[in-house]
Amino acid sequence: MIAGIQAFGLALGLIMFYYAVKLYRQGKFKDRDFITWGSVAIVIVGVSVYPTVLDSVLSWLKIGRGLDALLVLGILGVYGFVFQVYIRNQETQRQITNLVRKVALELEQKGRKKNA
Structure with a gap:
């Protein structure tokens, strides 16, 4: 069962990824921008769908709660x-x-040519 915050995170990640792809196809995003924001969106979707994935990372970083880490x-x-x-x-x-x-x-050169 997906909690409300998970649904919000999933929707936010999908919307971000959609706009990143859209802006990249329109030429308004460079490759680096697309990779950065696309990766952020994918991480948001991944953490929203599988929030327990952060547990091993949190224990490695010695951070007790997921909210603190976020x-x-x-x-x-x-x-x-x-x-x-x-x-x-x-x-x-x-x-x-x-x-x-x-x-x-x-403009200065054009002005000099006019006065000469």
């Missing part, structure tokens, strides 16, 4: 994703800066 993993996961977003933001800012410099130089 909270710890959730917080670590959020930090990892925030770091990933930060890196991508820095790259995007660098690309915008280079583009603005290039456009400014081209």
